[in-house]
Amino acid sequence: MTIILGIESSCDEAAVALVAHGRDVLAEAIASQADDFAAWGGVVPEIAARGHVAALPGLIERVMSEAQVGFDRLSAIAVAAWPGLVGSLTIGVTAAKMIAVRRNLPLIAVDHIQAHLAAVHIGRDEIRYPLVGLVASGGHSHFYLAHAPGRIDLLGGTIDDAAGEAFDKAASVLGLGYPGGPLVDRLAAQGDPKSVDLPRSFIHDDTLRLSFAGLKTALLYHVKGVGGTGTMNLSDQGKADVCAAFQAAIVDCLAAKLVLAAKRHGARALAVGGGVACNRGLRARLAKEADRLRLPLYLPEPKHCADNAAMIAALGHHLHLRGEHAPADLAPLPTGKAGPRKQKQSAVPVPGTP
């Protein structure tokens, strides 16, 4: 039996998981700093990295003791090595390297984006490949053709904002808080998606391009007037309606392009990962599209869509079986190998704020 210890620290979450056979989570723990960053309106890289230093040792101890697994039973250590905030990644990579050297275990460098797609293996026996996958998160909104876990080709994606980033900015314009995706999702359930007409860039073209910049501006102008400098004058229902319309526009674009990618590449299944895959509107819509295409849809449970360590260990399992181990001097990279990714939006420190 392979047991992989997975470590994730690419952004503001530090997470550790023990996964057997690349599918069974024996134990997992996460320390999120999202609440701390609400006051800043985004992630402050320096603070995130320091938070990981404090959190990781306790998380590792907790999962090892919860699963009652000793280090001698581990097959390998897998760590998210790219892409991400380099300071944050460095903490996880350093911890993984120390354990690997001390316990004489193989070290595995995992691509965080590829791991979001490999999360579909958690709790499932058989995954049909090739599949087309969407990874939609705060820094990423791209489509991939996956031939096997960790073997993926970039097909297309956003030319400007990531979907999660757009959700976060919409929430900020509406004064809802951070991170915005879950807040918009919750309010959208009470709103009318047809109440506001918002743009869906590239939806009818024959490419796998996405763009959310125009949508974001349209929302800003709707809420604060043309130019976006006025004050918001929306009732609670008005806010819910805007959220519903905004979410519907993003869901329409993501769903249309995933279907196009599946048809074009003869996919045998659909997969979605990344924090935006927690969105209830997106999950419901993709279930319908998969039914229409008669393809299985692999949707990890929400905690394995957002950043987590089980997905790192799940992909680590497959890389381990293929003998794809990392050198002892593994260094994290801010950019990934699985396609373009914008640097994470960081909060700009404002003097006098926490």
Ligand code: KG4
């Ligand atoms: O994958 P993730 O946890 O971290 C990144 O790698 O970025 O994704 C975080 C993003 C944030 O932008 C957040 O607002 C968004 O995912 N998100 C959602 C939902 N839950 C999280 N967006 C829409 N609906 C949600 N329910």
Ligand code: ZN
């Ligand atoms: Zn992520």
